[in-house]
Amino acid sequence: MRDFFSLVLLILKKDFVIETREKLNLSYLIILCPTITLIISIFVQSQAIFMEYFLSILIITLLVNQRISRQEISTGGELILIGAPFDLSILCFSKIIFFVILSFIIHLIVFLVFSLILSMNLNSDLIIFISISCLFSIGLSAILTTFSLMLERVKGEGQFMLILVYPLIIPFLVLAHSSILSIQTMTSMEVFESFSFQALLAFDILLLTVCPILFSYSIRR
Amino acid sequence: MFLMFQKTILPLLAIFMTASLYMIFQYAPKEKIMGDVQRIFYFHMGYVLVFTFAFTMNLIHSIRFLRTNNKLNLKLAYIHAEIGVVFTLLTLVSGMIWAKPVWGTWWTTDPQLTTTLILFILYFTYLFFHKLSEKAGVPRYSSIFAIIAFIDLPIVYISVRVMRGISPVVFGGKGGGIAPEMMDTLLVTMGAFFFLYIYLINLRVRLDKT
Numbered sequence: 001m002r003d004f005f006s007l008v009l010l011i012l013k014k015d016f017v018i019e020t021r022e023k024l025n026l027s028y029l030i031i032l033c034p035t036i037t038l039i040i041s042i043f044v045q046s047q048a049i050f051m052e053y054f055l056s057i058l059i060i061t062l063l064v065n066q067r068i069s070r071q072e073i074s075t076g077g078e079l080i081l082i083g084a085p086f087d088l089s090i091l092c093f094s095k096i097i098f099f100v101i102l103s104f105i106i107h108l109i110v111f112l113v114f115s116l117i118l119s120m121n122l123n124s125d126l127i128i129f130i131s132i133s134c135l136f137s138i139g140l141s142a143i144l145t146t147f148s149l150m151l152e153r154v155k156g157e158g159q160f161m162l163i164l165v166y167p168l169i170i171p172f173l174v175l176a177h178s179s180i181l182s183i184q185t186m187t188s189m190e191v192f193e194s195f196s197f198q199a200l201l202a203f204d205i206l207l208l209t210v211c212p213i214l215f216s217y218s219i220r221r
Numbered sequence: 222m223f224l225m226f227q228k229t230i231l232p233l234l235a236i237f238m239t240a241s242l243y244m245i246f247q248y249a250p251k252e253k254i255m256g257d258v259q260r261i262f263y264f265h266m267g268y269v270l271v272f273t274f275a276f277t278m279n280l281i282h283s284i285r286f287l288r289t290n291n292k293l294n295l296k297l298a299y300i301h302a303e304i305g306v307v308f309t310l311l312t313l314v315s316g317m318i319w320a321k322p323v324w325g326t327w328w329t330t331d332p333q334l335t336t337t338l339i340l341f342i343l344y345f346t347y348l349f350f351h352k353l354s355e356k357a358g359v360p361r362y363s364s365i366f367a368i369i370a371f372i373d374l375p376i377v378y379i380s381v382r383v384m385r386g387i388s389p390v391v392f393g394g395k396g397g398g399i400a401p402e403m404m405d406t407l408l409v410t411m412g413a414f415f416f417l418y419i420y421l422i423n424l425r426v427r428l429d430k431t
Contacts, residue, residue, distance in 0.1 A: 143369065146365075150359075150362055150365070151362070153359065154354075154357045154359055154362075155357075157353055157356070157357050158357075160353070161350065161353050161354070161357070161362075164346050164349055164350045164353070165350075165366070167339075167342045167343050167346045168343065168366070168369050168370060170339045170342065170343070171336070171339060171372070174335060174336070174339065195379070199379075203372065206372060207369075207372075210368070210369070211369075214287075214365045214368060214369075215365075217287045217361065217365070218287075218359075218361045218362055218365050
């Protein structure tokens with residue numbers, strides 16, 4: 001277990017070193033987040049501010065995710081760390097964690113843009129809102145990162161196959177949508193105890209466990 | 222496994238299906254409020270049973286394929302998904318036919334309806350994903366897709382009880398809310414649809430061999 005986390009930290013450190021040196025993901029996010037947020041805020045009525053926020057996060061996440069796995073691509077088209085002498089579930093898990101951290105940056109930028117242009121006022125719902133946002137991002141990251149890592153090895157149809165993965169996130173959207181709706185009608189404790197919130201949490205735990213294991217199985221020949 | 226029962230399935234299916242049709246239209250009482258349209262419910266539940274079995278078998282064969290790399294499991298997983306998708310579509314269509322005279326609308330955003338539609342989209346996508354992954358030389362990917370897609374199935378069942386919508390709960394905590402004659406008819410119909418499922422799987426496997 002100790003080795004597992006030290007290897008995860010090592011891969012994460014590598015990703016952060018590359019990120020601080022090249023700043024590619026960050027510049028990508030700084031351009032993409034306000035653009036998408038502004039586009040959505042223009043077309044959706046401002047009464048549905050929570051929905052606008054989540055819609056922005058969802059679209060940005062789908063677009064950004066494809067970048068993550070590309071960092072591991074070598075000139076031959078194979079993932080650089082595929083031949084590494086350790087369990088590949090570690091690689092997948094660290095990539096998921098890296099993407100979750102990037103998701104928090106996405107949330108931060110989108111939140112700031114929304115606060116500026118629409119005077120987003122959350123008051124006492126802030127903790128529950130952040131909890132739902134985090135759960136939503138973790139599940140989304142687990143599914144998308146696993147599949148984009150897998151599909152980077154597929155030439156030609158890879159991008160199309162990634163679009164076919166999108167239906168897998170619909171259950172997440174339904175649960176997140178139901179949780180967000182309950183923010184406006186329930187107290188914080190009631191939201192925490194609601195089925196949608198607990199199912200979202202259960203989904204996250206399940207996916208964080210299952211996706212890295214499945215990834216290591218997918219690479220075996 | 223199912224191929225062992227190949228010769229006994231057809232007579233069993235014929236007996237159960239005839240009994241089921243007799244019970245649905247003669248034995249089961251007419252529902253007081255909904256009238257005769259309620260009889261579609263027995264078929265509706267039969268379809269649900271078939272897709273539940275089909276998707277569970279799809280999951281089992283997908284896990285087996287990942288562990289053993291035996292192509293037969295991959296093929297069987299695909300066949301079960303095909304049958305499952307057809308019966309999920311039948312569930313949705315029969316539900317709509319039932320809903321129109323009862324609720325006055327073909328479709329509503331009831332949690333159970335929505336999650337069943339999601340299930341249909343997921344496995345319909347799986348069929349495409351399977352073909353593409355085989356073409357790309359990475360058949361294992363479709364098994365991984367199937368395992369993650371299966372996570373949605375329990376939500377369909379839980380949603381009807383927890384996220385209370387307008388869909389009825391048949392097998393509730395106190396034995397459900399239907400008359401004993403209706404329950405007998407339902408059980409016989411579900412038996413008939415179980416044999417129909419095994420028969421269809423047999424037929425599809427034979428078709429694949431030829």
